[in-house]
Amino acid sequence: xxxxxxxxxxxxxxxxxxxxxxxxxxxxxxxxxxxxxxxxxxxxxxxxxxxxxxxxxxxxxxxxxxxxxxxxxxxxxxxxxxxxxxxxxxxxxxxxxxxxxxxxxxxxxxxxxxxxxxxxxxxxxxxxxxxxxxxxxxxxxxxxxxxxxxxxxxxxxxxxxxxxxxxxxxxxxxxxxxxxxxxxxxxxxxxxxxxxxxxxxxxxxxxxxxxxxxxxxxxxxxxxxxxxxxxxxxxxxxxxxxxxxxxxxxxxxxxxxxxxxxxxxxxxxxxxxxxxxxxxxxxxxxxxxxxxxxxxxxxxxxxxx
Amino acid sequence: xxxxxxxxxxxxxxxxxxxxxxxxxxxxxxxxxxxxxxxxxxxxxxxxxxxxxxxxxxxxxxxxxxxxxxxxxxxxxxxxxxxxxxxxxxxxxxxxxxxxxxxxxxxxxxxxxxxxxxxxxxxxxxxxxxxxxxxxxxxxxxxxxxxxxxxxxxxxxxxxxxxxxxxxxxxxxxxxxxxxxxxxxxxxxxxxxxxxxxxxxxxxxxxxxxxxxxxxxxxxxxxxxxxxxxxxxxxxxxxxxxxxxxxxxxxxxxxxxxxxxxxxxxxxxxxxxxxxxxxxxxxxxxxxxxxxxxxxxxxxxxxxxx
Numbered sequence: 001x002x003x004x005x006x007x008x009x010x011x012x013x014x015x016x017x018x019x020x021x022x023x024x025x026x027x028x029x030x031x032x033x034x035x036x037x038x039x040x041x042x043x044x045x046x047x048x049x050x051x052x053x054x055x056x057x058x059x060x061x062x063x064x065x066x067x068x069x070x071x072x073x074x075x076x077x078x079x080x081x082x083x084x085x086x087x088x089x090x091x092x093x094x095x096x097x098x099x100x101x102x103x104x105x106x107x108x109x110x111x112x113x114x115x116x117x118x119x120x121x122x123x124x125x126x127x128x129x130x131x132x133x134x135x136x137x138x139x140x141x142x143x144x145x146x147x148x149x150x151x152x153x154x155x156x157x158x159x160x161x162x163x164x165x166x167x168x169x170x171x172x173x174x175x176x177x178x179x180x181x182x183x184x185x186x187x188x189x190x191x192x193x194x195x196x197x198x199x200x201x202x203x204x205x206x207x208x209x210x211x212x213x214x215x216x217x218x219x220x221x222x223x224x225x226x227x228x229x230x231x232x233x234x235x236x237x238x239x240x241x242x243x244x245x246x247x248x249x250x251x252x253x254x255x256x257x258x259x260x261x262x263x264x265x266x267x268x269x270x271x272x273x274x275x276x277x278x279x280x281x282x283x284x285x286x287x288x289x290x291x292x293x294x295x296x297x298x299x300x301x302x303x304x305x
Numbered sequence: 306x307x308x309x310x311x312x313x314x315x316x317x318x319x320x321x322x323x324x325x326x327x328x329x330x331x332x333x334x335x336x337x338x339x340x341x342x343x344x345x346x347x348x349x350x351x352x353x354x355x356x357x358x359x360x361x362x363x364x365x366x367x368x369x370x371x372x373x374x375x376x377x378x379x380x381x382x383x384x385x386x387x388x389x390x391x392x393x394x395x396x397x398x399x400x401x402x403x404x405x406x407x408x409x410x411x412x413x414x415x416x417x418x419x420x421x422x423x424x425x426x427x428x429x430x431x432x433x434x435x436x437x438x439x440x441x442x443x444x445x446x447x448x449x450x451x452x453x454x455x456x457x458x459x460x461x462x463x464x465x466x467x468x469x470x471x472x473x474x475x476x477x478x479x480x481x482x483x484x485x486x487x488x489x490x491x492x493x494x495x496x497x498x499x500x501x502x503x504x505x506x507x508x509x510x511x512x513x514x515x516x517x518x519x520x521x522x523x524x525x526x527x528x529x530x531x532x533x534x535x536x537x538x539x540x541x542x543x544x545x546x547x548x549x550x551x552x553x554x555x556x557x558x559x560x561x562x563x564x565x566x567x568x569x570x571x572x573x574x575x576x577x578x579x580x581x582x583x584x585x586x587x588x589x590x591x592x593x594x595x596x597x598x599x600x601x602x603x604x605x606x607x608x609x610x611x
Binding site: 032100101105120176233 | 334337338339342381383384386389403405406407408409410411412413424426446471472473476477478479480481484485486539540541542544
């Protein structure tokens with residue numbers, strides 16, 4: 001099932017290209033935020049599932065283009081992002097030491113929304129296409145062998161990144177408002193047979209920039225959940241984004257259209273606005289690609305000469 | 306006014322005798338509201354609730370606070386944006402470190418009387434960082450320094466427990482170092498900003514097992530409160546109920562161990578007491594960073610001895 005939120009506080013399910021309003025499955029409940037709706041659906045999915053499915057079966061829905069889709073997790077309690085977590089098409093001899101950072105819940109935006117580049121003097125702003133794991137069950141100190149029991153579903157995520165600010169500070173580089181495009185939907189785990197074998201693609205103005213497979217991940221999904229949950233209690237509605245392959249990163253700038261699509265997670269489209277109208281070379285940032293792959297030891301990631 | 310959550314997330318206000326007056330039923334939808342939103346609702350509608358609460362505490366003798374279980378006033382904040390390296394260390398720094406911050410997990414929060422459960426991961430040392438925390442009262446985005454008071458609802462004690470060396474240093478490893486479960490003791494209550502006329506003129510003290518470890522003054526802050534509000538809100542919107550701890554003076558930091566009792570008190574903010582549990586019973590030399598410096602030790606932090 002592909003679950004989403006639309007028109008602010010309506011619960012929807014994709015039926016082909018259409019969206020069926022399944023809010024009837026939760027009528028009478030009190031929620032204090034759209035995130036609260038999705039948290040409840042995730043935490044109690046077994047009790048909502050058949051009711052939702054009945055509504056989907058009985059309705060054709062409306063074209064997705066006729067509604068405003070918001071992020072399926074519009075304000076997650078924990079948005080945990082894995083750092084440097086790909087083998088860069090096998091170019092790395094070993095995974096980087098496992099690490100993560102928290103990204104602000106205020107960074108989250110949804111389909112059709114706009115990434116607003118701040119006036120801060122970043123060297124470059126990058127898109128990072130990532131597979132997001134939506135947590136379905138509360139867990140702490142989870143063992144890798146049990147990790148998949150804690151995954152409710154999967155979602156497209158773009159970890160927009162400002163380079164060259166704050167000497168590598170993740171708060172400064174990653175947490176800007178609007179730097180967390182997510183969606184359009186959460187695809188439940190039963191529809192993703194092998195999350196470690198998914199094509200991940202990202203386009204800027206219809207030109208393919210990132211094109212990699214989740215099988216190139218440095219620390220695999222089970223290990224990410226194991227490691228993150230050594231630190232913090234994971235709860236339904238939390239999200240772990242699993243990092244990006246840096247081969248194919250490039251600048252984003254005013255007027256750009258960015259699309260990401262992971263197999264079976266539908267396509268997410270967002271736009272970019274920069275009041276300062278700064279310009280960078282279009283296309284792939286080869287210096288960052290080379291640095292991430294270990295072909296060079298300097299340059300890239302917005303390093304200033 | 307001093308606001309707290311207690312027992313089963315009831316909302317309390319302290320009266321002039323320091324007793325707890327239950328004001329929960331003054332708040333709309335209180336019983337339906339998740340605990341983490343109860344104080345946020347009050348902050349969002351403070352002008353409505355303040356006179357009602359005042360009326361409650363004037364007309365109610367309340368109950369002794371010691372008879373209640375005190376809970377963290379913001380049990381799961383929307384965001385905790387913590388200032389990093391933000392003191393002049395009693396003037397020993399020649400200039401402030403570049404301004405920086407990190408996010409701490411909302412799930413790391415504990416309250417008065419609770420226990421810090423040290424991670425079993427192999428940290429170099431676990432240290433307490435006593436901090437003045439600001440509670441945001443109004444949405445702030447690109448706030449101007451001069452308007453800083455408009456955005457602050459109140460203040461409270463905050464201990465930024467730090468698990469040194471976890472993660473992947475030298476990469477920014479604040480998640481593993483700062484977000485371990487139970488690493489954010491706060492409270493016992495929020496003091497509204499009207500009772501703290503000058504937050505840069507406060508004594509901050511922290512004791513471990515009755516021995517004074519940290520004893521510093523907020524006037525030593527490097528990037529002052531107006532700048533912290535301006536800078537953090539330039540990156541991410543600050544919302545009512547978000548928490549911004551302002552950093553610590555590191556000179557009195559020292560190791561914490563299984564069985565320790567930690568107490569922290571900032572003037573007029575009550576005393577926060579928490580305990581420490583370490584299932585591995587690790588031990589470090591019982592020395593603060595300043596004591597080690599004065600002995601001429603090369604390593605800043607206390608070494609592990611068991």
